Amino acid sequence: MILTALANGSQHGYGIIIDVQEISGGRVRLRAGTLYGALDRLRADELIGVDREEVVEGRLRRYYRLTPAGTRRLAAEAARLQAAAAAALTRLNLAGGMAT
C-alpha cells in the first residue's frame, strides 16, 4: 500500500497517509507509528529512498520515493494479486455458468 502510494511520485509522511486512505476507499487509515515503522523497514530493504527534504513551518518534511528495486517489487506484487484475482473471477464465472 505504501509502495502504491509512492508509485506516481514522491510523497511526504502525511501525504502517504492521505493517499493510502484514498486508495483503500477510506478503509485503511495508517497511524503515524505504523507508518514510520514501515518506512524504516522499507528503507532498510532499499525499496524506498529519501527524495528530498524541505522545511515547512519550521519542521523538517521528508519526501520519499520508490527505488528501482521498490518499483520492481511493487510490479511483482501487483502482478501476483492480479493473477490471484483473475483466477478467482474465472472460477466464479465457471461456477455461475454451471448453475444457469
Place this chain on the structure above:
Amino acid sequence: MTDQADLERGYRRLLAWYPPEFRRENGQEILAVLMAGARDGQRRPSLAESADLIRSGGWMRLRPSVPRSARTVQAAVGLMYAGAAVSAVGLIIGLALIIVYIQVAVSGQFLGRSLAAQKPFVITVCLVFGLVVVSLWLWMARANGQGRNWARILSTVLFVVATLQLRGAFTQPVSHAGFGVTVLYYGGVVPFVAAWVVGAAAVWLLWRPASTAFFKPPGFTQALHQAHMAELDRFRSSRARSQRQV
C-alpha cells in the same frame, strides 16, 4: 494555541518510546504527521494513537536492525536468543542438581561436612557463571543483529571456548562416584550440549556468504576490491616482465 502545545507535549512524551537515534532522525517528522492528523481542538493523544506509538517504538528498540535481505543473520540472531533461553533453563536445572547432589553427598556422609559449608559458595559461583553466560548470549544476539563484525568474531571465539569446556566436561572421570551421581552429572550436561548445538548453528549461519555481505561495511568491500585490483596489476606487470625475458 495552548491546546496544540499540550497535544504536542503529549506526543513528544510518547515518542520517547522510540530508540534515540531513530527519534533524532524521524522525530520531527512523525510529530508533524501526528499534528497534521489531529482533530480540531484535540488536547491529548488518543488511546489508539498512544498504543500505536508505544507498540511501534517499543518494537523498534527490541527487534534486531537486520534488513530482511540478510535472513541468515536474522536466523542466527534468533538462535542466539534461543541459546539464551536454553542456558537459562540449564542454569535452573544445574542449580537444582547441585543442591540435590550436595544434600545427597552430605547425608550419605561420603563427602563429609566441609561440602555443606561450601554450599552457599558453590551455588553463588554457579549462579554468577550462569547469568554471565545468559548475558553473553543476549549481548551477542544484539550486537550481531546490528551488524558489528567484532561481535561475529567474538561469538566465534566464545563458541570455541565453549567447545573446549564441553570437551573437558566429558573427559572428567565421574564413573567412580557411583551410578546416581553419574546420571545427575549428565543430566546437568544435557542443556550445555543443547546450547552448544544452538551455538554451532548460529556461528555457522554467521559465516555464510549471505551474512558476510551484511557484516561488511561498503567502505570495506571497496577497499578489498582496490586491493584485488592492485594485486592483479602487479601480477600482470610481473608476467609481462617474465615474458620479455623469454
